[in-house]
Amino acid sequence: MPYPCEYNFTKSKSMALKPTIYKLNIALADLNNQHYPTLHLTMAQHPSETSERMLVRMLAFCRHSHADTHELMRFTKGLSATDEPDIWHKGLDDALNYWIDIGEPSFDRMKKACRLSKETYLYSFNSKSAVWWKQNQEQFTKLPIKVFSFDWTDIQSLAKHVGRTMNWSITISDESFFISTNETQIEVPWVSLL
Template structure:
């Protein structure tokens, strides 16, 4: 019998001061059995940073042919493809063929090594790469509960997160 995903529910009050975008998000996220809390929260942060109408989580690790997050146009084309992690060059190339806009949110301890090995080839592609600070993501994970309310305020390349269990800040840098 297969192990089932763990379900998390987030109620997020989002204030993106960079884009003057304000929203109240109700997200239900399935944590795949092989996925870490850090990866799940990197997906949540990517969702908050890119929040817009039509943005949706996919089946994630359960469906390898799909990104982690996407937006479809009215004619069912992929307008935005978002991957969390350090995807292979082949996956990024595929994404640029299938989607109008491609973004990668790199987030873990091996992110610097991945970027150094990939940057020359990735720079030839039409893709945005953001690197979430690994220690910030680890700090955020300490506050995770199965059901939680929190607020996210984005300004510059930083998000301030406040929840019932505490506060933290997640920073990132734009690599490309």
């Protein structure tokens, strides 16, 4: 008979939560870059990740998926790997070209990202974004980073249409996404903070 601690360890290990897998087929029309691919994305939603955060990852991926980058753009392990961005673009020489993070990270994390990557991007989106930005703006202006913000209510509206398989059309024009789902059409603009 196993020791109680061994039994508990085995039991808790088998109960570990697994990520939820989503399939996205996106007809993308990036009018800003004259790029019109069809993206077939597989996204793993970490058990602690909200649908809203997952969708912001998807939008950031679409925005940076230019003709010269989309073949090498990758979702990383995200919340499962604290030393990686949410999305990266590595060159054929394995150099890190883009570091793309989602949320409201610390200054130290983004300072490290700027050292490791040629270009660093950050997308903030939740209800506390304005407070986070007010507290961190001065420090972030010292970094070679581009910071963008989505309105929380826009992202919440979009999250209502999440399904395990999504066939969406997304048009990027100026500073907005125009998203057509099976049920509705939603505009999701972004604001450049830095």
